[in-house]
Amino acid sequence: MSYRQIFYQIIFATKNRCKTITEAHCEELYKYIWGIVKNKKCSLYRINGIEDHIHIFSDLHPSTSLADYIRDIKSSSSIWMKSNGLFPEFRGWQESYGAFTYSIKERDIIINYVRNQKEHHKNEPFYDEYKRLLIEHGVEFDEKYLL
Template structure:
């Protein structure tokens, strides 16, 4: 018997101290790099987008990949890429933590549209409120002092 999985994750994390350092005009280069990184890990990227202080990744993760290791590796690799390419001059790295939420295949298209429209969405809701809402919607207990 073969192995069949549908492990879709919505991953969210911000820049260090949530500083608005990801220049919108260069974000496509970062996203293309991250797409290649995920392909090399046998993952399938459905959508990536964000604004100056955070990003959202919607991806299928290969069953041999541990989520925490994937996020650590993509953060480290993307920091190197950003610094080598000089695309975000004031970028100091990523925040230590992250949010990761499992996604049903039937909810995938709706979430793709949500991620696609981040710029519009964040005219109405800031990252802190969005992140808190995502955690609450997924029934995750948290200490608010760690959301700052």
């Protein structure tokens, strides 16, 4: 038996950061993504976002690579969003994403952070949030790719 504890906060935006995730149907999107997460043998601790991006806080099963996990979430949810008529303006997800690891001691803090995304973004735009997280986690980046 293998044991692991790999917590990730994953963030990705809609294509061109267009505001296409409607408040009226975001819960249905989150439930759909939860199904993908469960099928990958991962646990979802919290998912939330606003009109132009989402945050997923989950663990990662050792049989799944991070890149495959995110690719499957983005591709499956994109197909679902384009085909069901609930998100008529949605054109896809941006290619890039952010993925940040956390310890068990930080789990509840990150769950609350993701839970409060709508309130959080009244004070901090997505661009500033994303840049701040990259800096806090020591991730080197080229600012031209953040636009």
